[in-house]
Amino acid sequence: MSPEMKQDLLNLGCLPAKIAVHYHGVPGNLIHIQKTDTTQKLCTILMLSYLDPVKGHLFALKALKAIAKQGVSEFKLRIVGAGHYEKQIKQFVSAHQLNPYVDFVGPVKYLSPAYFQEFSNADIFLHPSVKTKDDKEGIPGSLVEAMFAGLPVISTIHGGIPFVIQDKKTGLLVEEWDVENLACAIKALMDNRWLRNQIGNQARKYAESNLDLKIRELALEKIYNELIGN
Template structure:
């Protein structure tokens, strides 16, 4: 079986389940992983992982007869490009958001990106919005393939909405600026419907700041910070929830999302989504059909949408079903792997 070598700077951050799913579900190629740092191997077990050592990397690629290199993130592509060119191995680079939004603000990164676009074989964007960003950065449109990151829908059962005394709104993600948690909390504070709880899942450097926001708005009795949760715990919380709130924003340093997997998982569970017109999110959430979208940082608009859903259990269920159908049609892990393997095949055949 032909070998594809995945290059990842850090194997793997806890939030990078999507990369692990990719590596472990490829069927037509044998995957190996090369990483500069190895983390969380107990969470993401994988046998063929090799530590990046400049004087050994060529040997590893030759020894395993790699026919293709798949680098994750623009920085990873830049790092492994010289080796790929030296050995004549096609290189595919998959971008994820920060590498097309924040990092291009740095002149050195943009200069290296220019060479990567010139010499690299194919570039994967995880949304149409990201494809447009890559074109603006100077990548030839013909070299770009949009491949939506998919989720394993079988792991998420469709919830049945019941009228409860207390309705639960969930936010989930790392506590970083682009998640927009501050605006979600403020939208929750403006709601007139008080028979609710806000559940916030995740961890990160901004958590103390978000707790201060909650305290200043006198919401401590109705907001729960769960911290980092296992994937199974997240799924359980989604099942118990009524609405998924994803108030994403473009950070002050330019950082943007691709299309957040947390939203996909919520939709697969059958939750209606309240989110923003941010990055590729409108490609996933259709305003008025599977949820509601407002402009970034529109606290009042978010609050109105939450109220509308809380006042209409039937609308919640209807939107939730449409959302799951969208996932089944365009955002499954099976569909992503099929698309990815076609990309691999087309680039290997150019040899």
């Protein structure tokens, strides 16, 4: 999946010759997003994932709480998905009076019109992954789909994410649990439509050239052919 995961295998004692790094890709040809050019002031931030601690929902909400404390109110976080951590996330939102800023959408069918509509309506895609005691991410599929959709992505230096996002070019990256810098990154994109478009366009170009499923299939076939040849 990523060089970072390769290192994990090496640390466990796996022989280097037995490891091939390969990212599977996403079906970019199916992702056709028509963004509506609007002058509305409300900034829509999208989190689309399974509701699990590793996805960083509480990290994101702490950053948004810091932004709200600055007197900024013209934003809305849409949390799309379901999972065992939903109760804790909702409790945090209520306990910190963040209800006016957060919509819980629930699950949507993968690659359905409703799924793509979430990308179409969003201004920023937020996926601040964090390590937990038992889990960490590789390269989140929804993050790559957001890149294909031309959305500016804010994420973390975590797992394989830095291998597909170049900070300040194809997305913005912060350290895990750095609430202050995550808030700054979100605010920077909220305040600058040109920057959102610039990063989103560069993310789309990178994804189309490197992360499409068909491209990755050819790379996987090459690995198989080399094994057969050996």
